[in-house]
Amino acid sequence: MKKETLLEIIFGTIGGLVFAIGMCMCLIPEWNMFQAGIVVSIVGFIILLCIIPIYRNHHPKKEHAPIQWGIVLTWIIGIVGALLMGFGMSRIMHGTPNQTDMIIGMICGVIGLLICVLNYPIYSYFNRNKE
Secondary structure, eight states: OOHHHHHHHHHHHHHHHHHHHHHHHHHOGGGOOHHHHHHHHHHHHHHHHTHHHHHHHHSOOOOOOOOOHHHHHHHHHHHHHHHHHHHHHHHHHSSSOOHHHHHHHHHHHHHHHHHHHTHHHHHHHHHHHHO
């Protein structure tokens, strides 16, 4: 393993952990550390930004291939499905949900899960039609 790759891994791990701890400090009200969490998150983000010059100096620039719109659509569908499933989970798990929250959460979660599961067949369909 090259020294540069190890530095990228170290900066990525430390920066990601510091950023995540800062976000927890901001978003967990029981901790009562919102302003300190913002500072810690910014420090973590700056550590993550330190990866960019290391990466650009030691990795050759690659030729850009033409855009594969099937992959772009697959990413968009996957993100929408994951967000919908997460919305459903948060409706069920936040506080003490009433019956309406449970029903809406389960419906959204199942629809989001189905979207994520059907993402691969959609990708296969686009690749088959491309040839």
